[in-house]
Amino acid sequence: MSEFTIFNVSASGMTAQRLRLDVIASNIANSETTRTERGGPYRRRVPIFAEHLLDKSRTSAVKVVRIEEDPSPFRLVYDPSHPDADENGYVSYPNVNVLREMVDLINAQRSYEANVSAFNVTKSMINSALQIGRG
């Protein structure tokens, strides 16, 4: 329904931020994971957002095209007692910086709130339009 396009745009923004939050939560949870199904430590994941043009309108929503892995190198920590240490005694920890993830977390939260605000403004504009001629 075309009259609700703007709501769908806001909804897509919220969905994208929710997914980003999921990815960040996964990164934080796995910030010390040294074993994965594919072998090696966990790699930091990053969601990729893309513009999603909506039919018959000039507005565009957002969609998550895929979740990619951060190619940056792993964190090496010297700990020969660790079972996953290599022959030199170094353990590869995931390339997740928890501090950075926390910043991203707040970013995602604020973006979500911004989308909610956009939604609320749209709604209050429609409600004001319904009040035309009532005063």
Place this chain on the structure above:
Amino acid sequence: MIDGISGVGPSNVQKLQQDKTLRKAPDFAEILKEAFDKVNQVQKNAEQMASDFALGKISNIHEVIIEAEKATIALRLTTEVRNRIVEAYREIMRMQL
């Protein structure tokens, strides 16, 4: 009828002009019925979303809330239009002949 709420861009103006020249004005009852059907559909969507959420099919709460908001706004819009038109009708009926 509900389409009136989307911004008054050039496309809408064009549509209005087209409507004027090409099509004869449809029956009021028809318009109202169409609008009610639309509102009904939106309400059904919202209901479906709510039950899907309860069943655990949807993990995004905002989708349910937004669908419910759409339903509320559509209903308000339709009742508002109905009220205005019924008022106009009453005005005509009160006319002294």
